[in-house]
Amino acid sequence: MNGKPATTDPLLEPLVGQVFVLPSFFGGPAHMPGVLDGELGDMAGSMDRRSKQLEECKVLIEHGYSIDPALLFADEAAADEQHINDALEQIKELDGKDFGTNGNRDDLRKVERMLDGMTAAELDAFFDRVPEADLKRYNDLIGNTSDSGWKWWDENGLPEGERRDHLSGILAKLGPEHWAKAQAAFPGTQPGFDTTDAYLDGKNSQSGADAKGMHWGIPSDPLFAPGSDGQDITAADINQGRFGDCWYIASLTSTAQVNPQFIRDGIKQNPNGTVNVRIWDKDGNQRWVTVTPDVPLDKDGNPLSAHAKGAMWPAYYEKAFALVYGGDKGGAPDDHLGDKRYDRTEHGTYGAIEWDFNEKAPPYVTGHNSKGIDNSVDSVQKSFESGHPVIVSTGSGDDVNKKGQQNWGTSFSTRHVYFVKGFQNGNIVLGNPWGPPYKDIVASPEQYKEFFGNPQALEVPTS
Incomplete structure (x- = not known):
């Protein structure tokens, strides 16, 4: 270093290199590179x-x-x-x-x-x-x-x-x-949360899971932790949390199921503790959106936003999406009969990502629009097995909800989006973005046709 040897130990010289003297007309001191030459420099x-x-x-x-x-x-x-x-x-x-x-x-x-x-x-x-x-x-x-109106160059x-x-x-x-x-x-x-159904009602309006005491805080869980399969990204461990954004979480989860590395590559922590998240905007442009590490917590410090088993990476995908989502026109009505505290046009808040249609989310996750496919188990299976994850939604109505819960218990909900996990003895297996402890739904082709619809096939990059 500066013309002096980094070590005089002959055993280390192959690692750090040697300084030796050439005649002055050759330039004087020279350095014989070692294995660690670049690293030391x-x-x-x-x-x-x-x-x-x-x-x-x-x-x-x-x-x-x-x-x-x-x-x-x-x-x-x-x-x-x-x-x-x-x-x-x-x-x-x-x-x-x-x-x-x-x-x-x-x-x-x-x-x-x-x-x-x-x-x-x-x-x-x-x-x-x-x-x-x-x-x-x-x-x-x-x-x-905005400009002055008549001056297009303004x-x-x-x-x-x-x-x-x-x-x-x-x-x-x-x-x-x-x-x-x-x-x-x-x-x-920073996306606000005080206009969400979860905050206004103190619970998730479908599952009934408690959301009282919502406040900003730094979660105790790290960005990544080994999931149930030992990997950083485990689709089966993702939990929607309290916000009514199943349509987004289902897209995120189904993408993670097919290409976990794609999701892993889309989130990075900065030296100052903030998190960069890759997301595509409403015009199809890729953005790296930076968010601070605080998320909505309950009164006991547990995350109310999306999360995984002992890890918080889904929360930051959700937080970045809340900031960027530009498709909101008031979202899908949430059955509050026009109450403007709930049903309103928003942008840049968690409220903007509650209650919308399942085909709206995929472009923000993958950079590509989803494709509507025929509503049959055969069609869904063909898409799924060709590498295109599929999300499906349920209809509405008390009778539908009652009959669905007779078949699958509280894992079934109306006006909800599920993701396809696979197929079993001719039946379709659907995952609930609410995550554990809600069980998968196993439906026959006839049950699927009766209770589920609007299947959307996602295009997920392979690398």
Whole structure:
């Protein structure tokens, strides 16, 4: 390292390499590479970056900035106070600015580029110093894409997808002590739950499972844990939780059943504790949506959102979906007779993903529309065995519900979406997204035809 041997032990020289001296006309010191040559070089570079980062963060702290301790030793370029001051000035200048005849998009993108280009430590210092009013003004401006009406060239705000990527980039780097400030300024980074049936009723309206005391909190379970089959992603372990989004959870579960690695590859944890989730938006564009690790919990600290056996990865898929889902027009009516506390158009909330139709969810999970197929066990089996998972739904009505529960107990519910698990002696086996302890439904072809319909075949990538 720096022309000196990393070791003088002859037993270690094959690993770390040797430094030897050539005649000056050949360039002087030279290095004979060893097995760990690349790793040692990377480690030396990382140590150097972290040292410079710590030195510059110390200067910022001396100047009155607060930086999350977890970022002090980050392996990134050293923080530059000038970057912070420039961003503070630019976001302040948006107040009352005359944006001219071409709208404000160019001005907003200037701030966007500054924030996106910041290191984690710089962004944390910026959030420590920036007034909340400036952040909220910036959010209002980037979210308003309307123009003056008659000036088609008047571009305002940031397009929805660009705005989503920008906010995700901020959350992915920001220290935890500034998450609340970011969520207050940018409501699009945290989905509300106080408009859900589960919150308003204090229970899941179909299963009756308790949802009292709903509040935000960090779950005790990790992102991943070995499932009942020992793997990170186990479809049989997924539990819908309390929200009425079976139509989404069934799609997520059936996809995980066919290609668990696809689901595993679509979720990653950031160094600051936030989680990136791969999801496709309403226009079919792939997005990596960043969410904070807090989820709706009950009064005892148990997750009320989707979850798996000892693992929370389904909760973050669900949370990202709640932020991005753009197909809501009020959802499917939830039998509250037009009560606007329940039936309303929403976007970016858990309420927006309660009660909708089963064909709406697959594009957000797989990036492809589902395909309606013939409503028969033979047709469903053909699709399933060709690698296309299938979800099906039940109808409505008290008589249907009573008769279905006579056959399958509380595992059956009307206005519910199930996923196909397989076939058994000519019967179809359906999984309930409510998860354990609800048993699978085993239906004959005649029973299937009577109680289930609208089968949707999903197209799941094979790699």
